Amino acid sequence: MSGPHRSDGRHRLARPRPGGHVSPARQAAFAVLLAVEQDEAYANVALQQALREGAWSARDKALCTGLVYGTLQRQRSLDALIAPWTSRPLGELTPAVRVLLRMAVYQLTFLDRVPAYAAIHEAVELCKSVQPQAAGFVNGVLRSFARAPSPPCERLRALADKAADEAEAWGIWYSYPTWLVTRWRAAFGPARCERMLAACNEEAGLSLRVNPLRASVDAVVAALAAQGVHAEPSPVSPAGVRVADGFAVENAAVYRDGWVTPQDEAAMLVAPLVRPAEHRRILDMCAAPGTKTTHLAELQADGGDIEACDIHPHKLRLLHGALRRLGIGSVRTRMMDARLLPDLPGMREAFDAVLLDAPCSGFGVLRHRPDIRWRRTPDDVTRLARLQRELLLAAVRLVRPGGVIVYSTCTLLPEENEEVVTAALSAAAGAVVAEDIRDELPPRPRAEAVDAPPGLYILPDALGTDGFFIARLRKVRAG
Numbered sequence: 407m408s409g410p411h412r413s414d415g416r417h418r419l420a421r422p423r424p425g426g427h428v429s430p431a432r433q434a435a436f437a438v439l440l441a442v443e444q445d446e447a448y449a450n451v452a453l454q455q456a457l458r459e460g461a462w463s464a465r466d467k468a469l470c471t472g473l474v475y476g477t478l479q480r481q482r483s484l485d486a487l488i489a490p491w492t493s494r495p496l497g498e499l500t501p502a503v504r505v506l507l508r509m510a511v512y513q514l515t516f517l518d519r520v521p522a523y524a525a526i527h528e529a530v531e532l533c534k535s536v537q538p539q540a541a542g543f544v545n546g547v548l549r550s551f552a553r554a555p556s557p558p559c560e561r562l563r564a565l566a567d568k569a570a571d572e573a574e575a576w577g578i579w580y581s582y583p584t585w586l587v588t589r590w591r592a593a594f595g596p597a598r599c600e601r602m603l604a605a606c607n608e609e610a611g612l613s614l615r616v617n618p619l620r621a622s623v624d625a626v627v628a629a630l631a632a633q634g635v636h637a638e639p640s641p642v643s644p645a646g647v648r649v650a651d652g653f654a655v656e657n658a659a660v661y662r663d664g665w666v667t668p669q670d671e672a673a674m675l676v677a678p679l680v681r682p683a684e685h686r687r688i689l690d691m692c693a694a695p696g697t698k699t700t701h702l703a704e705l706q707a708d709g710g711d712i713e714a715c716d717i718h719p720h721k722l723r724l725l726h727g728a729l730r731r732l733g734i735g736s737v738r739t740r741m742m743d744a745r746l747l748p749d750l751p752g753m754r755e756a757f758d759a760v761l762l763d764a765p766c767s768g769f770g771v772l773r774h775r776p777d778i779r780w781r782r783t784p785d786d787v788t789r790l791a792r793l794q795r796e797l798l799l800a801a802v803r804l805v806r807p808g809g810v811i812v813y814s815t816c817t818l819l820p821e822e823n824e825e826v827v828t829a830a831l832s833a834a835a836g837a838v839v840a841e842d843i844r845d846e847l848p849p850r851p852r853a854e855a856v857d858a859p860p861g862l863y864i865l866p867d868a869l870g871t872d873g874f875f876i877a878r879l880r881k882v883r884a885g
Protein backbone atom coordinates (compact mmCIF):
# COMPACT_ATOMS: atom_id res chain seq x y z
CA MET A 407 0.00 0.00 0.00
CA SER A 408 1.61 3.27 -1.07
CA GLY A 409 -0.18 6.17 0.68
CA PRO A 410 -0.93 6.62 4.37
CA HIS A 411 -4.61 5.62 3.88
CA ARG A 412 -5.83 2.04 4.06
CA SER A 413 -9.21 0.84 2.89
CA ASP A 414 -10.37 0.32 6.49
CA GLY A 415 -9.52 3.91 7.45
CA ARG A 416 -6.58 2.81 9.60
CA HIS A 417 -3.32 4.69 9.40
CA ARG A 418 0.39 4.16 9.60
CA LEU A 419 1.44 6.32 12.51
CA ALA A 420 4.97 7.69 12.28
CA ARG A 421 6.16 7.83 15.88
CA PRO A 422 8.71 10.58 16.63
CA ARG A 423 11.87 9.40 18.44
CA PRO A 424 12.88 12.31 20.65
CA GLY A 425 16.32 12.33 22.26
CA GLY A 426 15.37 13.99 25.60
CA HIS A 427 12.63 12.48 27.75
CA VAL A 428 9.13 12.80 26.35
CA SER A 429 6.28 10.89 27.92
CA PRO A 430 4.86 8.10 25.75
CA ALA A 431 1.43 9.75 26.06
CA ARG A 432 2.66 12.99 24.46
CA GLN A 433 4.62 11.15 21.78
CA ALA A 434 1.60 9.10 20.78
CA ALA A 435 -0.79 12.06 20.99
CA PHE A 436 1.52 14.05 18.72
CA ALA A 437 1.69 11.19 16.19
CA VAL A 438 -2.13 10.88 16.13
CA LEU A 439 -2.70 14.63 15.84
CA LEU A 440 -0.14 14.89 13.05
CA ALA A 441 -1.83 12.06 11.14
CA VAL A 442 -5.15 13.90 11.50
CA GLU A 443 -3.64 17.24 10.44
CA GLN A 444 -1.56 16.19 7.49
CA ASP A 445 -3.09 12.91 6.27
CA GLU A 446 -6.75 13.49 7.22
CA ALA A 447 -6.72 10.38 9.43
CA TYR A 448 -9.83 9.81 11.53
CA ALA A 449 -8.90 10.75 15.09
CA ASN A 450 -10.83 7.97 16.81
CA VAL A 451 -9.39 5.27 14.51
CA ALA A 452 -5.81 6.58 14.73
CA LEU A 453 -6.07 6.94 18.52
CA GLN A 454 -7.42 3.40 19.03
CA GLN A 455 -4.60 2.09 16.86
CA ALA A 456 -1.97 4.01 18.85
CA LEU A 457 -3.40 2.80 22.15
CA ARG A 458 -3.39 -0.81 20.93
CA GLU A 459 0.27 -0.56 19.96
CA GLY A 460 1.82 0.02 23.39
CA ALA A 461 1.60 -1.37 26.92
CA TRP A 462 -0.16 1.62 28.47
CA SER A 463 -0.77 2.53 32.08
CA ALA A 464 -4.33 3.79 32.69
CA ARG A 465 -2.87 7.23 33.47
CA ASP A 466 -0.91 7.51 30.21
CA LYS A 467 -3.87 6.24 28.23
CA ALA A 468 -6.11 8.89 29.77
CA LEU A 469 -3.50 11.63 29.15
CA CYS A 470 -3.01 10.60 25.51
CA THR A 471 -6.78 10.43 24.87
CA GLY A 472 -7.34 13.76 26.63
CA LEU A 473 -4.57 15.46 24.63
CA VAL A 474 -5.84 14.18 21.28
CA TYR A 475 -9.52 14.87 21.87
CA GLY A 476 -8.98 18.15 23.73
CA THR A 477 -6.55 19.59 21.18
CA LEU A 478 -8.86 18.72 18.28
CA GLN A 479 -11.95 19.92 20.06
CA ARG A 480 -10.43 23.29 21.04
CA GLN A 481 -8.59 23.83 17.76
CA ARG A 482 -10.27 27.10 16.84
CA SER A 483 -9.83 28.57 20.32
CA LEU A 484 -6.19 27.43 20.37
CA ASP A 485 -5.44 28.93 16.97
CA ALA A 486 -6.94 32.24 18.10
CA LEU A 487 -4.80 32.15 21.25
CA ILE A 488 -1.59 31.25 19.40
CA ALA A 489 -1.95 33.73 16.50
CA PRO A 490 -0.77 36.86 18.41
CA TRP A 491 2.51 35.09 19.33
CA THR A 492 3.68 33.95 15.89
CA SER A 493 5.19 36.23 13.27
CA ARG A 494 3.68 34.11 10.46
CA PRO A 495 0.05 32.97 10.07
CA LEU A 496 -0.53 29.50 11.52
CA GLY A 497 -1.51 28.16 8.10
CA GLU A 498 2.02 28.89 6.83
CA LEU A 499 3.74 26.82 9.54
CA THR A 500 4.44 23.14 8.91
CA PRO A 501 1.77 20.69 10.15
CA ALA A 502 4.20 19.36 12.79
CA VAL A 503 4.88 22.81 14.27
CA ARG A 504 1.17 23.73 14.16
CA VAL A 505 0.25 20.54 16.00
CA LEU A 506 3.00 20.96 18.61
CA LEU A 507 1.94 24.54 19.35
CA ARG A 508 -1.74 23.58 19.63
CA MET A 509 -1.01 20.60 21.85
CA ALA A 510 1.15 22.63 24.22
CA VAL A 511 -1.21 25.63 24.34
CA TYR A 512 -4.09 23.23 25.00
CA GLN A 513 -2.25 21.99 28.09
CA LEU A 514 -1.28 25.51 29.20
CA THR A 515 -4.88 26.74 28.83
CA PHE A 516 -7.18 23.86 29.69
CA LEU A 517 -5.26 21.34 31.86
CA ASP A 518 -4.67 22.66 35.38
CA ARG A 519 -2.75 19.58 36.47
CA VAL A 520 -0.02 19.79 33.79
CA PRO A 521 2.93 22.00 34.86
CA ALA A 522 3.80 24.62 32.20
CA TYR A 523 7.46 23.56 32.05
CA ALA A 524 6.48 19.95 31.22
CA ALA A 525 4.16 20.99 28.39
CA ILE A 526 6.77 23.34 26.89
CA HIS A 527 9.83 21.13 27.42
CA GLU A 528 8.19 18.10 25.81
CA ALA A 529 6.89 20.14 22.85
CA VAL A 530 10.42 21.40 22.22
CA GLU A 531 11.92 17.89 22.53
CA LEU A 532 9.33 16.51 20.12
CA CYS A 533 10.09 19.33 17.72
CA LYS A 534 13.83 18.53 17.85
CA SER A 535 13.02 14.96 16.77
CA VAL A 536 10.88 15.89 13.75
CA GLN A 537 11.94 19.40 12.70
CA PRO A 538 15.05 20.43 14.68
CA GLN A 539 15.44 23.81 12.94
CA ALA A 540 12.03 24.91 14.33
CA ALA A 541 12.73 23.99 17.98
CA GLY A 542 13.91 27.51 18.89
CA PHE A 543 10.79 29.03 17.35
CA VAL A 544 8.48 26.64 19.22
CA ASN A 545 10.35 27.29 22.45
CA GLY A 546 10.12 31.08 21.97
CA VAL A 547 6.41 31.12 21.12
CA LEU A 548 5.46 28.88 24.04
CA ARG A 549 7.59 30.70 26.61
CA SER A 550 6.16 34.06 25.55
CA PHE A 551 2.66 32.60 25.65
CA ALA A 552 3.18 31.18 29.15
CA ARG A 553 4.74 34.42 30.49
CA ALA A 554 1.91 36.72 29.35
CA PRO A 555 0.35 38.44 32.36
CA SER A 556 -3.34 37.59 31.90
CA PRO A 557 -4.59 33.96 32.08
CA PRO A 558 -5.26 32.35 28.67
CA CYS A 559 -9.01 32.07 29.32
CA GLU A 560 -9.24 35.83 29.82
CA ARG A 561 -7.32 36.35 26.59
CA LEU A 562 -9.69 34.01 24.78
CA ARG A 563 -12.68 35.90 26.18
CA ALA A 564 -11.22 39.17 24.91
CA LEU A 565 -10.67 37.67 21.44
CA ALA A 566 -14.26 36.37 21.36
CA ASP A 567 -15.58 39.76 22.46
CA LYS A 568 -13.94 41.33 19.41
CA ALA A 569 -15.84 39.00 17.02
CA ALA A 570 -18.19 40.44 14.40
CA ASP A 571 -21.31 38.83 15.89
CA GLU A 572 -22.44 36.39 18.56
CA ALA A 573 -22.20 33.29 16.34
CA GLU A 574 -18.56 34.07 15.59
CA ALA A 575 -17.88 34.91 19.24
CA TRP A 576 -19.28 31.53 20.34
CA GLY A 577 -17.31 29.87 17.52
CA ILE A 578 -14.08 31.26 19.03
CA TRP A 579 -15.02 30.75 22.69
CA TYR A 580 -16.53 27.23 22.41
CA SER A 581 -14.36 26.29 19.40
CA TYR A 582 -16.80 25.50 16.59
CA PRO A 583 -17.01 26.64 12.95
CA THR A 584 -19.21 29.73 12.75
CA TRP A 585 -21.48 28.17 10.10
CA LEU A 586 -22.44 25.36 12.48
CA VAL A 587 -23.14 27.79 15.34
CA THR A 588 -25.31 29.86 13.00
CA ARG A 589 -27.35 26.81 11.97
CA TRP A 590 -27.82 25.55 15.53
CA ARG A 591 -28.94 29.00 16.66
CA ALA A 592 -31.49 29.14 13.84
CA ALA A 593 -32.76 25.60 14.51
CA PHE A 594 -32.82 25.50 18.32
CA GLY A 595 -32.72 29.14 19.49
CA PRO A 596 -29.74 30.99 21.06
CA ALA A 597 -30.08 29.72 24.64
CA ARG A 598 -30.39 26.06 23.65
CA CYS A 599 -27.63 26.43 21.06
CA GLU A 600 -25.22 27.73 23.69
CA ARG A 601 -26.02 24.81 26.00
CA MET A 602 -25.44 22.38 23.13
CA LEU A 603 -22.08 23.96 22.30
CA ALA A 604 -20.96 23.53 25.91
CA ALA A 605 -22.38 19.99 26.23
CA CYS A 606 -20.63 18.70 23.10
CA ASN A 607 -17.29 19.77 24.62
CA GLU A 608 -17.89 17.57 27.69
CA GLU A 609 -16.22 14.19 28.02
CA ALA A 610 -18.53 11.33 27.04
CA GLY A 611 -19.17 8.68 29.69
CA LEU A 612 -19.28 4.98 28.89
CA SER A 613 -22.63 3.22 28.57
CA LEU A 614 -23.31 -0.41 27.76
CA ARG A 615 -26.42 -2.05 26.33
CA VAL A 616 -27.22 -5.33 27.99
CA ASN A 617 -27.85 -8.36 25.75
CA PRO A 618 -30.98 -10.01 27.20
CA LEU A 619 -30.05 -13.26 25.41
CA ARG A 620 -27.15 -13.58 27.84
CA ALA A 621 -27.74 -11.40 30.92
CA SER A 622 -29.87 -8.81 32.71
CA VAL A 623 -29.05 -5.26 33.77
CA ASP A 624 -28.80 -6.43 37.40
CA ALA A 625 -26.48 -9.30 36.46
CA VAL A 626 -24.16 -6.94 34.54
CA VAL A 627 -24.10 -4.40 37.39
CA ALA A 628 -23.29 -7.23 39.83
CA ALA A 629 -20.60 -8.75 37.59
CA LEU A 630 -18.90 -5.37 37.24
CA ALA A 631 -19.17 -4.69 40.99
CA ALA A 632 -17.44 -8.04 41.63
CA GLN A 633 -14.51 -6.63 39.60
CA GLY A 634 -14.54 -3.41 41.61
CA VAL A 635 -16.12 -1.39 38.75
CA HIS A 636 -18.98 0.92 39.65
CA ALA A 637 -21.94 0.69 37.27
CA GLU A 638 -25.58 1.69 37.54
CA PRO A 639 -28.74 1.26 35.48
CA SER A 640 -29.14 3.94 32.82
CA PRO A 641 -31.71 6.66 33.56
CA VAL A 642 -32.27 6.97 29.79
CA SER A 643 -32.81 3.44 28.48
CA PRO A 644 -34.02 0.32 30.32
CA ALA A 645 -31.46 -1.69 28.32
CA GLY A 646 -28.51 0.41 29.45
CA VAL A 647 -25.87 0.55 32.16
CA ARG A 648 -23.64 3.53 32.94
CA VAL A 649 -20.07 2.61 33.86
CA ALA A 650 -17.40 4.53 35.77
CA ASP A 651 -14.85 6.46 33.70
CA GLY A 652 -11.70 4.70 32.57
CA PHE A 653 -13.18 1.19 32.37
CA ALA A 654 -11.57 -0.73 29.48
CA VAL A 655 -14.67 -2.63 28.40
CA GLU A 656 -13.08 -4.49 25.47
CA ASN A 657 -10.87 -6.43 27.90
CA ALA A 658 -13.71 -7.31 30.26
CA ALA A 659 -15.47 -10.68 30.56
CA VAL A 660 -18.92 -9.05 30.25
CA TYR A 661 -17.89 -7.88 26.78
CA ARG A 662 -16.02 -10.99 25.63
CA ASP A 663 -18.89 -13.22 26.74
CA GLY A 664 -21.43 -11.16 24.80
CA TRP A 665 -23.33 -9.76 27.79
CA VAL A 666 -22.96 -6.15 26.65
CA THR A 667 -22.44 -3.85 23.66
CA PRO A 668 -20.95 -0.39 24.16
CA GLN A 669 -23.56 2.07 22.88
CA ASP A 670 -24.60 5.62 23.63
CA GLU A 671 -27.81 5.76 25.66
CA ALA A 672 -29.67 7.93 23.11
CA ALA A 673 -28.77 5.44 20.38
CA MET A 674 -30.43 2.73 22.53
CA LEU A 675 -33.77 4.50 22.01
CA VAL A 676 -33.90 3.85 18.25
CA ALA A 677 -34.34 0.06 17.86
CA PRO A 678 -37.32 -0.25 20.28
CA LEU A 679 -39.22 2.29 18.12
CA VAL A 680 -39.09 -0.25 15.26
CA ARG A 681 -41.25 -2.41 17.59
CA PRO A 682 -39.26 -5.53 16.75
CA ALA A 683 -41.48 -7.83 18.80
CA GLU A 684 -44.43 -7.04 16.49
CA HIS A 685 -42.48 -7.15 13.25
CA ARG A 686 -40.86 -10.39 12.18
CA ARG A 687 -39.17 -9.44 8.92
CA ILE A 688 -37.01 -6.35 9.42
CA LEU A 689 -34.59 -4.61 7.08
CA ASP A 690 -31.74 -2.55 8.54
CA MET A 691 -30.69 -0.55 5.47
CA CYS A 692 -27.46 1.06 6.72
CA ALA A 693 -26.54 -1.42 9.37
CA ALA A 694 -22.80 -1.54 9.97
CA PRO A 695 -21.12 -1.86 12.42
CA GLY A 696 -24.38 -3.37 13.63
CA THR A 697 -25.00 -1.76 17.00
CA LYS A 698 -28.68 -1.27 16.19
CA THR A 699 -29.05 -4.47 14.13
CA THR A 700 -27.98 -6.51 17.14
CA HIS A 701 -30.32 -4.51 19.36
CA LEU A 702 -33.22 -5.34 17.00
CA ALA A 703 -32.30 -9.05 17.15
CA GLU A 704 -32.04 -8.95 20.94
CA LEU A 705 -35.52 -7.39 21.14
CA GLN A 706 -36.84 -10.24 18.97
CA ALA A 707 -35.18 -12.79 21.29
CA ASP A 708 -33.21 -13.75 18.17
CA GLY A 709 -36.38 -15.33 16.75
CA GLY A 710 -37.11 -12.99 13.82
CA ASP A 711 -35.75 -12.55 10.34
CA ILE A 712 -33.46 -9.54 9.95
CA GLU A 713 -31.64 -8.45 6.83
CA ALA A 714 -28.74 -6.08 7.45
CA CYS A 715 -27.36 -4.13 4.51
CA ASP A 716 -24.32 -1.87 4.25
CA ILE A 717 -22.23 -0.55 1.42
CA HIS A 718 -18.82 -1.01 3.08
CA PRO A 719 -17.34 -4.52 3.36
CA HIS A 720 -14.89 -3.66 6.17
CA LYS A 721 -17.73 -2.32 8.30
CA LEU A 722 -19.84 -5.42 7.61
CA ARG A 723 -16.98 -7.51 8.98
CA LEU A 724 -17.42 -5.69 12.29
CA LEU A 725 -21.11 -6.59 12.19
CA HIS A 726 -20.28 -10.28 11.64
CA GLY A 727 -17.96 -10.14 14.65
CA ALA A 728 -20.70 -8.58 16.81
CA LEU A 729 -23.21 -11.27 15.79
CA ARG A 730 -20.75 -14.01 16.78
CA ARG A 731 -19.84 -12.35 20.09
CA LEU A 732 -23.46 -11.78 21.07
CA GLY A 733 -24.65 -15.24 19.97
CA ILE A 734 -27.16 -13.93 17.40
CA GLY A 735 -28.25 -16.18 14.52
CA SER A 736 -31.28 -14.42 13.03
CA VAL A 737 -29.43 -11.79 10.96
CA ARG A 738 -28.42 -12.12 7.29
CA THR A 739 -26.13 -9.53 5.78
CA ARG A 740 -25.92 -8.02 2.31
CA MET A 741 -23.28 -5.70 0.92
CA MET A 742 -24.71 -3.16 -1.49
CA ASP A 743 -25.97 0.36 -1.99
CA ALA A 744 -29.30 0.24 -0.17
CA ARG A 745 -30.83 2.66 -2.68
CA LEU A 746 -30.80 -0.25 -5.16
CA LEU A 747 -32.51 -2.79 -2.90
CA PRO A 748 -36.05 -2.16 -4.27
CA ASP A 749 -34.81 -3.20 -7.73
CA LEU A 750 -33.86 -6.71 -6.53
CA PRO A 751 -36.41 -9.47 -7.18
CA GLY A 752 -38.80 -10.09 -4.28
CA MET A 753 -37.76 -7.02 -2.28
CA ARG A 754 -40.57 -4.54 -3.06
CA GLU A 755 -42.89 -4.23 -0.03
CA ALA A 756 -41.26 -7.34 1.46
CA PHE A 757 -40.52 -6.02 4.97
CA ASP A 758 -42.71 -5.54 8.03
CA ALA A 759 -40.38 -2.82 9.24
CA VAL A 760 -37.37 -0.90 7.94
CA LEU A 761 -34.73 0.88 9.98
CA LEU A 762 -32.86 3.63 8.16
CA ASP A 763 -30.11 4.82 10.50
CA ALA A 764 -28.76 7.04 7.79
CA PRO A 765 -25.20 8.13 7.02
CA CYS A 766 -25.03 11.70 8.31
CA SER A 767 -22.72 14.56 9.25
CA GLY A 768 -22.49 13.28 12.84
CA PHE A 769 -22.83 16.58 14.73
CA GLY A 770 -24.66 14.77 17.54
CA VAL A 771 -21.59 12.68 18.39
CA LEU A 772 -18.99 15.45 18.73
CA ARG A 773 -18.04 14.21 22.20
CA HIS A 774 -16.72 11.00 20.60
CA ARG A 775 -15.59 12.50 17.29
CA PRO A 776 -14.28 16.02 18.02
CA ASP A 777 -12.59 16.37 14.61
CA ILE A 778 -15.91 16.11 12.74
CA ARG A 779 -16.61 19.79 13.35
CA TRP A 780 -13.57 20.77 11.25
CA ARG A 781 -13.92 17.99 8.70
CA ARG A 782 -17.54 18.40 7.62
CA THR A 783 -18.58 21.31 5.40
CA PRO A 784 -21.95 22.78 4.42
CA ASP A 785 -21.47 21.08 1.04
CA ASP A 786 -21.18 17.70 2.79
CA VAL A 787 -24.48 18.39 4.53
CA THR A 788 -26.18 19.13 1.19
CA ARG A 789 -24.70 15.97 -0.36
CA LEU A 790 -25.69 13.82 2.63
CA ALA A 791 -29.23 15.23 2.64
CA ARG A 792 -29.63 14.15 -0.99
CA LEU A 793 -28.38 10.62 -0.16
CA GLN A 794 -30.69 10.46 2.87
CA ARG A 795 -33.72 11.45 0.76
CA GLU A 796 -32.89 8.76 -1.80
CA LEU A 797 -32.43 6.13 0.90
CA LEU A 798 -35.72 7.08 2.56
CA LEU A 799 -37.62 6.88 -0.72
CA ALA A 800 -36.14 3.40 -1.22
CA ALA A 801 -37.33 2.50 2.30
CA VAL A 802 -40.88 3.52 1.34
CA ARG A 803 -40.77 1.05 -1.56
CA LEU A 804 -39.36 -1.75 0.60
CA VAL A 805 -41.85 -1.73 3.48
CA ARG A 806 -45.22 -3.49 3.15
CA PRO A 807 -48.50 -1.61 3.59
CA GLY A 808 -49.19 -1.49 7.32
CA GLY A 809 -45.47 -1.66 8.11
CA VAL A 810 -43.22 1.03 9.62
CA ILE A 811 -40.03 2.90 8.72
CA VAL A 812 -37.86 4.37 11.45
CA TYR A 813 -35.54 7.12 10.24
CA SER A 814 -32.73 8.18 12.56
CA THR A 815 -29.48 10.13 12.44
CA CYS A 816 -26.87 11.19 14.95
CA THR A 817 -26.76 14.70 13.58
CA LEU A 818 -28.53 17.89 14.58
CA LEU A 819 -29.30 19.77 11.39
CA PRO A 820 -32.88 20.11 10.05
CA GLU A 821 -31.61 19.69 6.47
CA GLU A 822 -30.61 16.07 7.27
CA ASN A 823 -33.55 15.32 9.54
CA GLU A 824 -37.06 16.80 9.55
CA GLU A 825 -36.55 18.24 6.05
CA VAL A 826 -35.57 14.80 4.69
CA VAL A 827 -38.63 13.14 6.24
CA THR A 828 -40.95 15.94 5.13
CA ALA A 829 -39.64 15.62 1.57
CA ALA A 830 -40.25 11.83 1.63
CA LEU A 831 -43.79 12.31 2.98
CA SER A 832 -44.62 14.65 0.17
CA ALA A 833 -42.94 12.49 -2.51
CA ALA A 834 -44.87 9.45 -1.28
CA ALA A 835 -48.11 11.39 -1.85
CA GLY A 836 -50.04 9.95 1.07
CA ALA A 837 -48.66 6.37 0.96
CA VAL A 838 -46.86 6.98 4.29
CA VAL A 839 -47.83 9.04 7.34
CA ALA A 840 -45.74 10.20 10.31
CA GLU A 841 -46.46 8.72 13.74
CA ASP A 842 -46.16 10.31 17.16
CA ILE A 843 -43.42 8.38 18.96
CA ARG A 844 -42.93 10.49 22.09
CA ASP A 845 -45.18 8.34 24.27
CA GLU A 846 -43.22 5.21 23.38
CA LEU A 847 -39.98 6.66 24.76
CA PRO A 848 -38.86 5.81 28.32
CA PRO A 849 -39.86 8.52 30.86
CA ARG A 850 -36.69 10.69 30.92
CA PRO A 851 -36.25 11.01 27.15
CA ARG A 852 -40.04 11.38 26.78
CA ALA A 853 -39.88 14.45 29.01
CA GLU A 854 -36.77 15.90 27.36
CA ALA A 855 -37.35 15.19 23.65
CA VAL A 856 -37.69 18.28 21.46
CA ASP A 857 -40.42 18.17 18.80
CA ALA A 858 -39.25 18.67 15.23
CA PRO A 859 -42.24 17.47 13.21
CA PRO A 860 -42.44 14.91 11.72
CA GLY A 861 -39.87 13.62 14.25
CA LEU A 862 -38.10 14.60 17.45
CA TYR A 863 -34.64 15.31 18.79
CA ILE A 864 -32.81 14.07 21.84
CA LEU A 865 -30.37 16.96 22.27
CA PRO A 866 -26.92 16.48 23.79
CA ASP A 867 -27.38 18.98 26.65
CA ALA A 868 -30.48 17.21 28.01
CA LEU A 869 -29.45 13.81 29.38
CA GLY A 870 -25.67 13.58 29.02
CA THR A 871 -26.07 11.53 25.83
CA ASP A 872 -25.24 12.00 22.17
CA GLY A 873 -27.71 13.96 20.06
CA PHE A 874 -30.17 12.03 17.88
CA PHE A 875 -33.08 12.66 15.54
CA ILE A 876 -35.77 9.98 15.24
CA ALA A 877 -38.96 9.81 13.18
CA ARG A 878 -41.34 6.94 12.39
CA LEU A 879 -43.48 6.61 9.29
CA ARG A 880 -46.26 4.08 8.66
CA LYS A 881 -47.14 2.91 5.20
CA VAL A 882 -50.88 3.19 4.85
CA ARG A 883 -51.30 2.01 1.27
CA ALA A 884 -49.25 0.38 -1.48
CA GLY A 885 -47.04 2.74 -3.48
Ligand SMILES: C[S@@+](CC[C@H](N)C(=O)[O-])C[C@H]1O[C@@H](n2cnc3c(N)ncnc32)[C@H](O)[C@@H]1O
Nearest residue numbers: 692693694695696697698716717743744763765
Ligand atom coordinates in the same frame (compact mmCIF):
# COMPACT_ATOMS: atom_id res chain seq x y z
C1 LIG B 1 -24.90 5.89 10.87
S1 LIG B 1 -24.00 4.59 10.20
C2 LIG B 1 -24.95 3.21 10.71
C3 LIG B 1 -24.70 2.81 12.13
C4 LIG B 1 -25.42 1.51 12.48
N1 LIG B 1 -26.83 1.60 12.24
C5 LIG B 1 -25.19 1.15 13.92
O1 LIG B 1 -25.99 1.49 14.78
O2 LIG B 1 -24.16 0.51 14.19
C6 LIG B 1 -24.42 4.67 8.52
C7 LIG B 1 -23.92 3.51 7.69
O3 LIG B 1 -24.43 3.69 6.37
C8 LIG B 1 -23.53 3.06 5.48
N2 LIG B 1 -23.88 3.57 4.14
C9 LIG B 1 -23.55 4.75 3.57
N3 LIG B 1 -24.11 4.86 2.36
C10 LIG B 1 -24.84 3.73 2.16
C11 LIG B 1 -25.65 3.25 1.09
N4 LIG B 1 -25.84 3.98 -0.01
N5 LIG B 1 -26.22 2.04 1.23
C12 LIG B 1 -26.02 1.29 2.34
N6 LIG B 1 -25.26 1.70 3.38
C13 LIG B 1 -24.68 2.90 3.28
C14 LIG B 1 -22.19 3.42 6.03
O4 LIG B 1 -21.23 2.48 5.63
C15 LIG B 1 -22.43 3.37 7.55
O5 LIG B 1 -22.02 2.13 8.06
